[in-house]
Amino acid sequence: MIRFSVNGERIETSVAGDTPLLWFLRDNLELTGTKFGCGMALCGACTVHVNGEPTRACVTPISTLAGKKVTTIEVIGKSPIGKKVQDAWLSEDVVQCGYCQSGQIMAATALLTKTKAPSDAQIDAAMSGNICRCGTYNRVRAAIKVAAGASKPAAAPAAKPAAKAKA
Template sequence: MKLSINGKPVEVNSSPDTPLLWALRDELGLTGTKFGCGAALCGACTVLKNGQPIRACVTPISTLAADDAITTVEGNDEKVGRAVKQAWQALDVVQCGYCQSGQVLAATALLSANPHPTDQDIDQAMGGNLCRCGTYVRIRAAIHAAAKLL
């Protein structure tokens, strides 16, 4: 199956029912996307499909088209992604870091669609991404900081 991952065409030889998460990690070596719950409840596996957050743990590769643009944390280097990562570092958001690739991608999608989000917008967009360390206050502050950078 042919896919577009991080702006590059790739071929995946996994079974069609293989979740995107495992094709990314096991076949393509893109280990920034994490396995959290396996049921699309925690957001650790969040990637972007055509700029929208999806849960890679429950997305079979057979549901993706060759022209779907899949972005992982490794390829999140466009203007908004760079601003989010810069704000994350400046505000020292990361504690354990396990959930952060999903958090960063969800924040990138939010700021791409809404460059000046309110706290309520942030809470709504980020609500499906859990952080066991509880860095939600820093995440919200970093999203506001990234918005200012943009």
């Protein structure tokens, strides 16, 4: 029996200890926000927090989690920094296909939790393990700076004046 917590909920499980946290989350808890991309900690799509540390869930057997706290994309918006990051992701229109973005947001939140105003080099170091095939990287960087308060969010697109349309 392994005991740990996921998003504040106590977990007691007899699932095989070599099961990667990624598949425990997805298949056992049906928390599908954490994504499978490579299975080898090469792409970052499965990034979650374990005791606050950004962690690749695809190579983290649940046997290593005894007593630890796991946080996933499903609740990261409840933390003030996670919420800022998600808001910045929206204002900078970051997502395209969106598949890697759970991992990007978890990595960015972990970065900003430790480093309030990261430099470009610090962003490179923290985020280059998260692959995005849509190439949203410049927006990821911009959104991190917005979430850090280092730059202003892109203005909400202004509506064109509403004209009355005749039948």
